[in-house]
Amino acid sequence: MPSAKSSSDALPPRERILVAAHALFYQEGIRATGVDRIIEQACVSKVTFYRQYPSKDELIRAYLEYRHGMWMSWFETSLRHALGQGESAAQALSTTLRGWFSRADFRGCAFLNAAAELGSSDPEILKVVRQHKQEMASVLDSLLTGDATPVGPALSLVIDGAIVHAQMGQPLDDVMDAFNATAAAVLQQ
Template identity: 35%
Template sequence: MATETHTEAAAPSGARERLLDATEALIYAGGIHATGVDAIVKQSGTARKSFYTHFESKDALVAAALERRDERWMNWFIAGTQRRGKTARKRLLGMFEVLREWFASEEFHGCAFLNAAGEIASTEDPIRVVARKHKERLLDFVRIQCDAFAAESGMDARRGARLSRQWLVLLDGAIAVALVSGEAEAALDARTAAQILLDAEAQSASDRGMSTDTSASKSVSKSTSPSANKRPPSRRAAT
């Protein structure tokens, strides 16, 4: 079963691509600080000179490897999500099924971007910047699905932004729990919580719709009641 962690099959690549392949594999499995340039060069099968030819530093190499992973991971996740259904609700819940397949693979070592951010202190470091941009891309994709769900359920469109942020917490939470526990079923636990969240949002939208309809009905009833059109008695007639 292909997952996002698998390197795409291709013809033998150049030195730069082999360095990126080796860097991604090594830092994902063992971490950034634990991976030295010598190990990367050795695994890539390139000369040390090739490293300095293509990259100014180890950090630049790691950032480039993560940027490439971001593109591949997002393509994998978006495609997997879209296959889960034609409605936004099915796609949103299907995200956790996509994650479960990843969690069940032997190559799963958590989120490479959360892992990287945890090792780099400076928020302005290029590696942290790549990690942040990855989460922003993921949030943007989730927001598209949440906006579609809002349209389907009659939910206030403004609530889509909040729902998308909550959804990202559930996705990243499932990844973290699966990494620590080694249990792929963490994805299904998160899916259950996500389903409750969607049901609550849909019910809230329904309740607001009923409240609006009731208020409108009362307003129409009041405006058309006999007393509303009854003129007060004339003082002149009374005298």
């Protein structure tokens, strides 16, 4: 997945704040990242920050929308590329996930992390997370199963399990072996 921190200095303040928040929220956690740290990273004043995002909650929702757009674009492009290289549906999904899990900046699913951090205190976060997961399932159905029985929701569960195990530091080969076996079984339904 592409990094959001590319040439952010040339961006308008609102986008600089969003790019800084994206990097910090994903790498350090939403609750662990204070507004002052985002302001410093974005090189904006407090007045500018609050003019753009009147509350941290508003920034969190903007971060999740931003992350959703970036991640879904990357996910779909990566799957299409692997499928275009002649990989089976299971292989394409495995290639895509292995590439993501192998990144030095991988810290799990931003949406699962947000749900774990804030879901009990902010139902709107859970709504955003559910929408992200539903769209991921739709992409899986459209790219991997076509007119066959939809398996996107089942594959989403398998993917989320693999994400959690990879994030916990399980050996990547073990995670991918278990993922591949389970995904293949789901796709054969």
